[in-house]
Amino acid sequence: MDFYERAAIVCRSIPVGRVASYGQIALLCGKPKHARQVGYALNKGKLGADIPAHRVVNGQGFLSGAAAFETFDMQKTLLQGEGVEVRQTGKGWQTDMGRYGWKTTLADAEGFRARFEERGI
DNA sequence: GTGATGACATTGA
DNA sequence: ATCAATGCCATCA
Numbered sequence: 001m002d003f004y005e006r007a008a009i010v011c012r013s014i015p016v017g018r019v020a021s022y023g024q025i026a027l028l029c030g031k032p033k034h035a036r037q038v039g040y041a042l043n044k045g046k047l048g049a050d051i052p053a054h055r056v057v058n059g060q061g062f063l064s065g066a067a068a069f070e071t072f073d074m075q076k077t078l079l080q081g082e083g084v085e086v087r088q089t090g091k092g093w094q095t096d097m098g099r100y101g102w103k104t105t106l107a108d109a110e111g112f113r114a115r116f117e118e119r120g121i
Numbered sequence: 122g123t124g125a126t127g128a129c130a131t132t133g134a
Numbered sequence: 135a136t137c138a139a140t141g142c143c144a145t146c147a
Contacts, residue, residue: 003144004144021129021130022128022129022130023129023130026129031143033129033130033141033142033143034129034142034143034144035129035130035142036126036127036128036129036130036142036143036144037127037129037142037143037144037145038128038129039127039128039129040126040127040128040143040144040145041128041144042128043127043128044145053128056128057128058128058129058130059129059130059131063128064128065128066127066128075128123147124146124147125145125146125147126144126145126146126147127143127144127145129141129142130140130141130142131139131140131141131142132138132139132140132141133137133138133139133140134136134137134138134139
């Protein structure tokens with residue numbers, strides 16, 4: 001399905017030092033209800049090797065906790081290395097979406113949509 | 122084909 | 135604020 005190709009493009013577009021949510025990525029792919037498939041794809045590495053999967057967190061800024069990285073705190077380490085603050089809360093590792101969340105606009109979504117169409121995906 | 126699974130999100134109590 | 139219940143839909147067995 002072309003959804004994964006789109007997701008790969010979107011993920012590679014996440015700025016360094018920013019994080020995006022699964023739902024946000026799904027939305028930018030034009031499939032608002034595919035948040036879970038984004039997670040599935042990242043888990044399975046279906047988007048390819050050059051994907052900054054560590055910049056993808058859930059809607060509240062929590063790190064997934066799934067062991068798709070070398071060690072459990074790999075994702076945290078990578079993010080902090082990019083300047084993203086990651087705090088330990090009672091529930092788990094969390095980033096401040098207000099400060100580090102990737103701010104996307106309608107224009108961004110439209111831009112992606114155009115890129116997808118010109119590629120026929 | 123059917124049913125279970127999941128790096129999610131939203132709603133309502 | 136916290137927690138459970140739903141909704142969701144591509145994969146996989």
